[in-house]
Amino acid sequence: MRTLSIRWDTVHRHGEAWISHHRLRYRMFVERQGWSVPHYECMEYDQFDTPAATYILVVDEHDQAVGTARLIPTTRPYMVESLWPNLVESPLPHSDQIWEASRFGCDRALGAGRRRRVIGQLIQACQEFGVTQGITSFLAVMPSWVFQNVIAAHGCPVQPLGPAMSLHGHATEAATIQVSRAVLDLVRARTGLRQALKEAEQLQVGPASLSPALLGDDVPEREQDHRTLAAMSRLVDVP
Incomplete structure (x- = not known):
């Protein structure tokens, strides 16, 4: 499986992967989760799918997307600011160094x-992309257990910003x-991958640690692996 970084101005290089990622989102969010979000001919999209977005996709040998993440600079309209500002108690970010x-x-x-x-490839590729772009943090909305048992378990430090709903x-x-x-090194140690994104995929688009301790430093590695796998086996797709 390959990991790609795609923007609107590079879609022509990855047409099938691009279209299949919208179909995957339809299956994840409309069919499985029952969300009331825009869709057309079994493809999901929303108002944040703009030329400012970068898409991290894992694709199979047929260029069909099997994993997806969307990254948007907070200098542009973004989901948390528009839909869930009540989840953030501090001032909402507007910075080239913080992406959603x-x-x-x-x-x-x-x-x-x-x-x-x-x-694992998605998390590592997001870190690799972030490091090359001078990003210091990603802002996200997820179920609390996903932050703890999936993101943190891969070595990425997480800082809650407000109350859960x-x-x-x-x-x-x-x-x-x-x-x-430093966080990227921790993620690589967890995934065993030297590189998720090829250098050519680490697009220059702007200016340029979840910690295992979140699960408890005293949790044996084998038990921690078991918890991570169990969490992934029931992973819900997130906004």
């Missing part, structure tokens, strides 16, 4: 092992995910 991560998820048709690999049946919160070379 959204539409994060993977194809539930995959087996548990492949889902684990896809999620019930969203789609889950306790959901806004938080920042730290981005740095």
Whole structure:
């Protein structure tokens, strides 16, 4: 499986991957989650799919997307600011160094092992992209257990920004995910991947640690791996 970084001005290089990612989002958010979001001919989209967005996609050997994440600079309109500002108690960011991560998820048709690999590739690719762009953190809205048992378990420090609320049946919160070379090293140690994105995929688009301790430093690595895999096996797709 390959990991791609795609923007509107590079869609022509990855046409099938691009279209299939909108179909994957339809399956994840409309069919599975039952969200009331825009869609057309089994493709999901929203008002934040603009030329400012960068898409991190994991694709199979047929260029079909099996994992997706969308990254948007907070200098442009973004989801948390527009839809859930009440989840953030501090001033909302507007900075080239803070981007929003959204539409994060993977194809539930995959087996548990492949889902684990896809999620690891997405998390690592987002860190690699962030480091090359001078990003210091991602802002995201996710179920609290996803922050703890998936994102944090891959070595990315998470900082909650406000109270949790019930969203789609889950306790959901806004938080920042730290981005740095040190965090990237932790993620690589967890995934075993030297590189998720090829250098050519690390597009220059702007100016240029979730910690295992969040699960408890005293949790044995094998038990921590078990918790991470169990969390991924029930991973819900997130905004």
